[in-house]
Amino acid sequence: MDNIIARRPGPSVQEVFDGDRNPAPAVMRVESPAIGQSSDDVSIERYFAKDWHDREVEQVWRKTWQLACRLEHIPNIGDHIVYDIVHDSLIVVRTGPDEIKAYINSCLHRGTMLRTEGGCVKQFRCPFHGWTWKLDGALSVIPGQWDFPHVDKDKMSLP
Incomplete structure (x- = not known):
């Protein structure tokens, strides 16, 4: 019998990397052999048990590169996606013609999510109190700033 490898139709991740204009890091080009080769x-429990989930979060998702989007998903300045993984939410945004940044998707004032979906914006404004950050992550507007004399705008950039 021929040695057939079962996989989904379409290009593999390695084939996508082969055609990408930016070379993938070497660690992303390493293929992992099937462990144990068992078909059991x-x-x-691995799908439903909380302890399995918690271990997977800490031992896999927090230690693995995440592919949040591709360059063509955010072609214009201000284009962004919201990338949620487990308990984390990130905004991946094109901040310049050749610059992309990712920020924690949370207002530094009260923790409200800045964006619930992707799109194109000129700034990130908290929907609750209106604190506003530029695309480069710098805090630009604090409504009622007189109430916040202790806030140093230069130290409140989006992480």
């Missing part, structure tokens, strides 16, 4: 079913 995976235990159902």
Whole structure:
């Protein structure tokens, strides 16, 4: 019998990397061999048990590169996507012709999500109190700033 590898139709991740204009880091080009080569079913606990989930978050998702989007998904300055992974939400934004940044999707004043979906904006404004950040992450507007004399705008850039 021929050695057939089962996988989804379409290009593999490695084939996408082959055609990308920016070379993928070497670590992303390493293929992992199937461990144990077993065709046994995976235990159902791995899909539903909280302890399995918590271990996966800490041992996989917090230690693995995340592919949030591709350059063509955010072609223009101000274009952004919201990338949610487990308990984290990030904004990935094109800030210049050749610059992309990612910010924690949270207002530094009260923690409200700045964006719930992608799009194109000139700034990020908190929907709750209106604190506003430029695309480069610098805090630009604090409504009622007289109430916040202790806030140093230069130290309140989006992380």
